[in-house]
Amino acid sequence: MMNGYVVVIGGGVAGMEAAGQLAENGCLVTLLEKEDITGGHLNNWHHLFPDRRNGNEVIEYLHKHIEHDNITLLKNTIIDSVENSRNKFIIKTTLGKELNADAIVVATGFDLFRSERKEEYGYGIYDNVLTSADLENRFGTSDLSLKNGELPGRIGFVHCVGSRDEKAGNLYCSKLCCVTAVKQAIELKEYLPESNVFCFYMDMRMGGALYEELYMESQEKYGVNFIRGKVSEVGESFNNKLIVKVEDTLAGRPLKMELDMLVLMAGMEISEGSRKVGLALNLKTGENRFFASIDNHYGSNRSNIKGVFYAGSCTAPMNITETISHARAAVSEVMNYLKKC
Amino acid sequence: MGKFGYTISKGRQIDYESNDRSVAEYIYDNEPSFRLCIECGCCSATCTTGNLTKFSLRELQILIKRGENEHVQQNLKKCMLCGKCILVCPRGVNTRNVVILAKQAYQKSDNYAV
């Protein structure tokens, strides 16, 4: 007995989990994904905090979860328009396909802040300036060499790139970058035990289970150094080293340091795809441009449109654990909604 | 330079490249808890000397890590070794031993011994 037709927009972590749960609860699900593969950003994460387990294991779990007769997966599919009449939705894709739905789950996720926009850090201009995503890919291929082929002796992490930054247009904290920096610092020290690693932070936001312990481990076991101060500018010296200018705020003096490699902890923004879906469905966004749930406490999956629900990081920065929980909560909301229809 | 009436100012920057951090290395080797410091300032808040003179244990430990030896040597002697700092440190750093080891390191070194 079918409980209803649900379309899930977005085949990342939230979308796949939501689709799996909906199918198990007796719904017919069409899962739409604009890329050629599902999994979203998780495809690029080599190891996950806090326990540094393999990202692939979570992807495998999600893939198995959507292997269900009730789920139709449509890849390379982008939404063109949505008609909403008396709580029935007609979704048209750019390839001309038409889908009918009783409810929609929006799981369109996030994009990483494009670090070229922080011109003073020289991403895309100086050699050896990477983002956290670039570094994670390097871990995957075990290639940590500099542009000239040598291995770095001193590596710096800049926290809050594109977050908590009025100039970048994002006042909010992206929440996950601090713990990612700590995780990547530890991984760097494991690959290159002789190297020196410095994290330049404004505040250390370790607000998740086992995060603070990871921070302690990075200091105690791996000797990662933490300097409180936001890097103001980066220059290239004569021998191609990166010179950072930062205030060592806790010492009360400016600090100048040469680094071989610099990693920018890029923040999270609502994805470009979300914007288009938001327009098609008339969804409200908050000041931080993420989708706005109608209630912060007991309705974080509910949108301003009846029958349209949110799952995952299109509402706010969240880690994988939280994304999966949020997706399951969305399914609970959808099931209750479908019963009343 | 009498004829100019001014001189070129020495910069205030901590020049990480030219600082000698051997004392910090000595302390790390002999007191591993030193690595756990998060510079929260709880030690300075309770410090006896810090309450009455211009002495900050938190700042001292940072400058040890950066290798600002001149400042550290001038201020090390102010610590009374009362141990109140160890009582309050949330991370469990043996701050009193850090001060003792720093004094040892400077004595042992040719460059800094009195």
Next chain:
Amino acid sequence: MNIEGKKRIWSDYQKEIADDHFFYVRSCIRQSFFPGSEQFFLNLMRNILKKDVYENPAHTTCTGIAYHSDIVPSATIMTVIARHFALMKESGYKNIAISCVTSFGLYTEILETWKHFPKELEKTREYLFKATGREFDIPENIAHTSDIIYKFRDEIANKAKNTLVNKETGEPLRIVEHIGCHYAKMFPKSGVGGAEFPNVLSGMVEAWGGKVIDYPERRHCCGFGFRQYLVQANRGYSVSNTEKKFSSMKPFMPDMVLTNCPGCTMFMDKWQYTIKEMGGVTYGADGESVPVLTYEELAGLVLGDNPWDLGLQYHMVQSEPLLKKLGLEFDSTDKYKTKNGKQMPIPKNLINV
């Protein structure tokens, strides 16, 4: 260094620069310290490029030096600037060409203030009318003269008699470009290329065959700053900034420094003398000092003008090493002679002589 990254930033900061019919406002100090520069600009625009550049004899200093030294209050300087706009209106000009970078910074700052605080604009209209009976309009286009030369850099390149190549080695000249702080740091959109990687001078250098050197202290202020040097005892801060910049660029072995601000040119030129006197330190190759030129002087050299007509002999650091590298013909004995050939007194303490 990846040039594609810089190009992308430059394309984000494209600025509207007017084409013709400029109202020219001069700089207070440039005529004394770099005598040939403004003259060259007028000659280039009027006689070579056949543009209309108008100077109104009633225009005054913008009082920027006094404003930045806390002597002239902001209401006064707004009225002075408004008076210039009134002169523009009376002479029928809508585009202003500004010779000094601090002045340019002030015009930009005041226009932005008027945009966000319309009451200030109204007050200024009132003050100007009460004081002089004049009325003004906001100009359509604000350009610094280095923006204008940037705009016509290809025309200059086409007429070039000399390119910025070292004739002895065949390599492009290594040129450090230094932009005045007031050009774009406050309002990055008002500068060509923005504030981090400005393009106004590097565009000129590259169009004329040279190579731009990037060094870590590129963005650092030269230390001019007005208040910092008006009082003698404070000049230590000023000279320390220039020393920091030169120490940073020394390993890159620059052949010359190109600037677009009168203060920067003056300080980077004169402080090399001071630093040499204080401690014997120089920053060029073989104990020489690095010549510092304005963009008009460089354009003049590219177009083949006589270096002494451009006023290069009035810098502290003499440009002979640079002229040799360019392969120019020149006669050092002509430097301090009048147009009639009479010998004027020769300055002492010149560097690179």
